[in-house]
Amino acid sequence: MTVLEAFLQGVLQGFTEFLPVSSSGHLSLFQYFTGNSGETGFLFSILLHAGTLVAVCIVFFPTLWALLWEAFALVGDLCRGKFSARRMNEERRMLLFLLLSLVPLALIVALRDWVSGFSTDRDITVEGFCFLVTGCALLTASSRARGRKAANGMRASDALAVGAAQVVATMPGISRSGATISTGLLCGLERQYAVSYSFILGIPAVLGAIILETKDAVAEGVTLPVPVMLTGFVTAAVFGVLSIKLVQWLIKGDRFRLFGYYTLCLGIVVLTIGFIDRFTGYPIQGWVSSLL
Secondary structure, three states: OOHHHHHHHHHHHHHHHHOOOOHHHHHHHHHHHHOOOHHHHHHHHHHHHHHHHHHHHHHOHHHHHHHHHHHHHHHHHHHHOOOOOOOOOHHHHHHHHHHHHOHHHHHHHHHHHHHHHHHHOOOOHHHHHHHHHHHHHHHHHHOOOOOOEOOOOOOHHHHHHHHHHHHHOOOOOOOHHHHHHHHHHHOOEOHHHHHHHHHHHHHHHHHHHHHHHHHHHHHHOOOOOHHHHHHHHHHHHHHHHHHHHHHHHHOOOOOHHHHHHHHHHHHHHHHHHHHHHHHHOOHHHHHHHHHO
């Protein structure tokens, strides 16, 4: 992998991680057409996710700082027996709902090897189908009336639904932000709150995946040149910040519908290419790879 390819993947990851179009699906397509799949490509995908994780921490630092202090206060109240479910501020409610949304992630431990296989195999039909699912979810959520729930109006069932959507979004082609934001909107969450909740919820999920997969990569001796790793990491972080700001602006209007149309069209194209390549000896993959 060259530094230029690392930069291009960093730009791709940074922009698509937070836009509701599936970064994993786009990255899988990039690796499919450039030949950077397999263990090295998967290791680099983890590195790029680490860059976008830094982007979330930068943009949402005030909220994360408030949640951290509230976590310490919650532990203190529990130890002193002063915890009251009826007297919780907005930060504490959001913190507890985030913890509840993380419960479905236990399924990822059992499914991660199966899911990662779709990102590293020589087939993109699954990605194409998942893009179609993302498009349908975005269009359905966009058609719903604006919700008004924030932390004070959110229910436990809403938190579990968003958490379940995050598990489904581990499939390449199903957007994590698209799935969780769409689910939040369908549950009646206020739009800006749905975005903040979605991105903050992704922090422990991405961090856990990085720890698990890095351990496996180190055990197998998979490495990449330092310039390539730094380029991918920094580029993903910078463009991740820009992408989050763009989503915050887009969510104010009904612009998510445009991403629904985009992912539907992309899904159709990817499915078509995938079926042609599978049954004719991968001519399209070879042609695109030669151009790149």
